[in-house]
Amino acid sequence: MPTIYDVAKKAGVSSMTVSRVINGKRDVKPETREKVLKAIEEIGYVPNSLARSFVLQKTKTIGLVITDITNPFFTTLARGVEDTAMKNQFSVIFCNTDEDPEKELLYLEVLARKRIDGVILASASGKRAPLKSLLIKNIPTVLIDREIEGLDDLDVVKGDSVQGAYLLTKHLISLGHRRIGIIVGNRNISTAEDRVEGYKRALAESGIPEDESLVKFSQYSREGGYNSTKELLSLKNRPTAIFGGNNFIAIGALVAIREFELKVPDDIALVSFDDIESLSQVYPFLTVVTQPAYSMGVIAAELLIRRIEGRDKIEERRKVILQPELIVRESAGEKLAEGVRGEGR
Amino acid sequence: MPTIYDVAKKAGVSSMTVSRVINGKRDVKPETREKVLKAIEEIGYVPNSLARSFVLQKTKTIGLVITDITNPFFTTLARGVEDTAMKNQFSVIFCNTDEDPEKELLYLEVLARKRIDGVILASASGKRAPLKSLLIKNIPTVLIDREIEGLDDLDVVKGDSVQGAYLLTKHLISLGHRRIGIIVGNRNISTAEDRVEGYKRALAESGIPEDESLVKFSQYSREGGYNSTKELLSLKNRPTAIFGGNNFIAIGALVAIREFELKVPDDIALVSFDDIESLSQVYPFLTVVTQPAYSMGVIAAELLIRRIEGRDKIEERRKVILQPELIVRESAGEKLAEGVRGEGR
DNA sequence: TGATATACTGTTACCAGTAACGTAAAATTT
């Protein structure tokens, strides 16, 4: 593969002149520029950003570490990150951790070795933070969706899980539900705790006593939703509504509910944190709280890139909290509820 | 950031010895290895793969160029690619072209500059192939999902679109439909042509005359599906069934159908090429032909990596064609159809 | 016991760019 020296020789100039032409620097006579451009064309020269990155100590690449690109929330978020990166001439390396802290660590190590300029991280590690090692190595990092305890100096872009869960729970309560099961992810993950907190706040506000058997810290996955829902449905005093802590949990819950030969919303209500766009467009059924995933990705990427480019040198740590939105559809039995509420229950 | 020389000095050895330890080469005395490992630990050394890639001329990175990660088909495919890459210690840079050949070209240029080891490409360019320039530069490439005319020497992994469309059309015909509208992507894209071909083959086999007004080369997007469906529904002689050329088109079609205040499947049948997993789990309604997207990603990545590692030196170009599967659900009016067929229509 | 093989470690050169500095020629100022 031809190098900058091949071009230089062909054009009868030094490699520095070629370098200047490629990088659009001034200090090159127009005729010289033409000569060089022609040589590049003829030779079919493609600059080697590897070498460039190596001397400049910047790679124009960021890492995106999420749990699963297959989750529509992260898909959309990833799209926001990529679009923004692209706009700023950055590339994105993407990594799926599957909620496995070890895999996360492995990926971060790889990314650090590649000397990426920064990381956007939806961490699976939560409280235990072995990844500290990495972050200490001074890679600019923006946490997304989830916070990490003990790393309070990092930028964060996330949704307001407490408020979202509060809204959703309130909605269920307003429809007459008093026994509401909630299923969230692993206790280590900040969103899991936050969503339970919002849920409990709504209960408290309505004077409904907490029942720990209705609160399931499980996994943010279909299996998690499925298993925990079966547990909830097997309770002597079965809940009348289930709050799926994310979209995958809600899907798993639905499968379990179907297995119990129950109907949503007639026999049991089901709501979800995070929408599933492709579903809602076809079948606007699930009542959900939705987060601006795309914006989240965009904002995180912008923040990170600004940090990388050093435009934010003086600035303090940033924490961006985006507000969720309640979208009422049918899965909580809204129509039925009209009547229930009408009876002044 | 510490370098290999810092480690070497600390351990009292040469940089080569450190290099050997890092890369697990033999020829290092156990005690020396220990010394080096200790120094690495103490200094917090992270190898610089940038420098390594630079001298070794390989980056352990592949590029994944698709049209839109937001499309569940590509999401799943991407996951297959990433998992396989990860397993082989490769990273993945991902790129969304939005079916824009210029963006595609831009990305390929960036990837070439980064000296990635290979590309997996779902091209938006189709017949015009400006990307030839890139491929000529000898980057191992595997085409995925779509072929490119004139580039017959590249490996391909794709679904059998002709067969898939044939199955789906046959199914509609078996349910009594004779006027079937089909909407696919841009004519440049191989899957668009293939799907129309399969559709026509099924029609011909059943002695149904072609009607070009029922064949829409549009865009593989919701808007494409939406607009073309409106056109189809505005025909004097409206089709009784619509074949969405991919999942996004089907979603757009559904929106348009709803706007016309038509019911699926009572007033009109709708089928789709490519499933939408999160939808079908919640609401198994759409009758579809589905492709093994994950496997497609895995196979493409394996093929590419084998090529990169040179294990396939002698081997000819590979073409892997995966078979689609018809999943009959409700959106083509299957139950109703029983009756229709019963009447021997 | 000397010759030869083996195990281990170091030296040198190179990968493809760019920053920083240097310099000659042209342009401008005095």
Place this chain on the structure above:
DNA sequence: AAATTTTACGTTACTGGTAACAGTATATCA
């Protein structure tokens, strides 16, 4: 016309690894 500035280049050194080769010390062999 000489001095000074500006323009347009070139030279050198360096980025952090590794391949290839070169030792040296120790083990094995004839």
